[in-house]
Amino acid sequence: MDLLSRLLALLPVNGRVDVRCHFGAPWVIDYPASPMSEIPYHVLLSGEATVEDGTGAPQRLAAGDIVLFPGGDPHRLHDGSGKRARPVVVHRIGELLVNESQGKGERADVLCGCFLLPGMPDRLLRDYLPQRLVVRSLPAPASSAAGAGDAPTLASTRLTRLIQLMREEALDGAPASAALINHLSGALFALTLRFASEAPEPPRGLLALAQRSRLQPALAAMFDAPGKPWTLPALAELCHMSRATFVRHFDDALGRSANDVLTEIRMTLAARKLAQSDEPVAAIGEAVGYQSEAAFQRTFKRHTGVSPARWRAGQVKQALGE
Numbered sequence: 341m342d343l344l345s346r347l348l349a350l351l352p353v354n355g356r357v358d359v360r361c362h363f364g365a366p367w368v369i370d371y372p373a374s375p376m377s378e379i380p381y382h383v384l385l386s387g388e389a390t391v392e393d394g395t396g397a398p399q400r401l402a403a404g405d406i407v408l409f410p411g412g413d414p415h416r417l418h419d420g421s422g423k424r425a426r427p428v429v430v431h432r433i434g435e436l437l438v439n440e441s442q443g444k445g446e447r448a449d450v451l452c453g454c455f456l457l458p459g460m461p462d463r464l465l466r467d468y469l470p471q472r473l474v475v476r477s478l479p480a481p482a483s484s485a486a487g488a489g490d491a492p493t494l495a496s497t498r499l500t501r502l503i504q505l506m507r508e509e510a511l512d513g514a515p516a517s518a519a520l521i522n523h524l525s526g527a528l529f530a531l532t533l534r535f536a537s538e539a540p541e542p543p544r545g546l547l548a549l550a551q552r553s554r555l556q557p558a559l560a561a562m563f564d565a566p567g568k569p570w571t572l573p574a575l576a577e578l579c580h581m582s583r584a585t586f587v588r589h590f591d592d593a594l595g596r597s598a599n600d601v602l603t604e605i606r607m608t609l610a611a612r613k614l615a616q617s618d619e620p621v622a623a624i625g626e627a628v629g630y631q632s633e634a635a636f637q638r639t640f641k642r643h644t645g646v647s648p649a650r651w652r653a654g655q656v657k658q659a660l661g662e
Contacts, residue, residue: 342550342556343546343549343550343556343559343563344530344533344534344537344550346559346560346563346564347464347465347546347563348530350464350563350605350608350609350612351457351458351462351464351465351608352458353379353455353456353457353458353465353526353529353530354455354456354522354523354525354526355381355453355454355455355456355522355523355524355525355526355527355528355529356453356454356456356522356525357436357451357452357453357506357510357518357521357522357525358437358452358453358454359436359437359438359439359451359452359453360433360436360437360438360439360449360450360451360452360510361438361439361440361448361449361450361451361452362438362439362440362441362447362448362449362450363419363426363428363439363440363441363443363447363448363450364426364441364442364443364444364445364446364447365419365421365423365443365444365445365446365447365448366418366419366421366422366423366424366425366426366443366445367418367419367425367426367441367443367448368416368417368418368419368425369382369416369417369418369450369452370414370416371414371415371416371417371452372414373412373413373414374409374412374454375412376412376457376462377456377457377462378412378454378455378456378457379408379409379410379412379454379455379457379465379466379529380408380409380412380415380452380453380454381406381407381408381409381452381453381454381455381525381528381529381532382406382407382408382417382450382451382452382453383405383406383450383451383503383506383528384401384402384403384404384405384406384407384448384449384450385403385449385450385451385503385506385507385510386403386447386448386449387403387446387447387448387449388400388401388402388403388419388420388446388448389401389417389418389419389420389448389450390417390418390419390420391407391415391416391417391472391474392415392416392417392418393409393413393414393415393416393471393472394413394414395411395413395470395471395472396471396472399472399474400420401417401474402476402478403478404476404477404478404500404503405474405475405476405477405478406474406475406477406499406503406528406532407472407473407474407475408455408472408473408475408529408532409471409472409473410465410466410469410470410471410473411466411471412466413471413472415472417450419443419445419446419448421445425441425443426441426442426443427441428440428441429441429442433510433511433513433517434512434513434514434515434517434518435513435516435517435518435519436510436513436517436518436521449507451506451507451510451521453521453522453525455525455526455529458612463604463607463643464546464601464604464605464608465546467604468545468546468549468594468596468601468604469543469545469546469547470543470544470545473532473536473543475499475532475535475536477496477499477500477503477535478496478500496535498531499528499531499532499535502524502527502528502531503528505524506521506524506525506528509521509524533547537550537551538551544593544594544595545593545594545595546594548593548594549590549593549594551593552589552593554579554580554581554589555579555586555589555590555593557578557579558575558576558578558579558586558598559601561575561578562575562598562601562602562605563605566602566605566606566609566628566629567606567626567627567628567629568629569629570602570629572586572587572598572599575598586598602629603639603643604643606628606629606630606639607628607639607640607643607644609628610624610625610627610628610636610640610648611640611644611651613627613628614648614651614652614655615651615652615655621633621636621637621648621649621652622636624636624648625637625640625648636648
């Protein structure tokens with residue numbers, strides 16, 4: 341399997357649509373900070389928008405663009421006019437909540453939702469993706485200075501079709517539309533990451549790492565056999581590189597070491613085993629590469645804030661709805 345397939349197999353992500361916004365300018369969407377288990381996203385179905393948060397300059401969005409916030413930071417989408425937003429009327433189309441305003445300016449149609457992370461450490465996603473990720477599913481117009489004449493790729497075509505299907509379901513309001521949109525938004529996450537990773541200049545982090553074919557043997561080994569006593573020289577040898585060259589390639593793409601990634605994989609797998617089995621803590625620690633239970637306990641607590649036993653107890657309570 342490729343890197344993204346391995347990541348999504350380890351951390352299966354589902355989706356949820358919260359609201360469809362159908363606004364006439366001037367309009368504003370203020371989104372608060374999200375819980376740690378959620379990654380908010382917005383799909384601009386039609387119109388234009390400006391997105392702002394605390395991580396960089398405002399960005400202009402066009403129809404077909406997707407923006408997600410892996411860090412869950414508070415953010416704002418608006419029409420860019422700076423004028424006071426028109427009042428919003430809330431109603432439902434089928435099971436889908438709809439916010440609508442009657443501004444006389446250009447209209448924008450936005451699906452707002454979140455990607456739901458499984459109940460396990462999420463640093464593999466949050467710490468290795470940019471705080472704000474914008475993916476443009478449609479090629480730039482021929483008159484655009486940047487990317488003039490870009491042709492749609494297979495990935496972008498699929499992404500466009502998926503967004504169109506979500507839009508049709510949101511507009512239709514037929515039975516089970518909301519449930520179907522939620523399922524489609526889970527697929528949207530995987531396709532968005534794939535499309536972003538295939539960009540000419542993917543963001544630094546996991547998406548850039550996915551393009552480094554020379555590093556894939558080491559990444560595959562870490563995901564497939566995390567319990568082995570991997571060392572940097574051993575991982576470098578799998579990639580037919582010297583240790584120094586391997587470290588340089590890894591740091592250039594990710595900004596972190598291979599050991600950091602290996603530890604995150606081990607902790608994520610251990611958390612899943614703790615939640616889904618009754619194996620002893622020591623046995624789980626050994627399965628993910630720790631011969632010493634004390635070392636496993638220290639590392640797990642450093643990454644999750646709680647001991648393995650408390651993590652397991654918390655997952656059991658969550659499953660029981662307590």
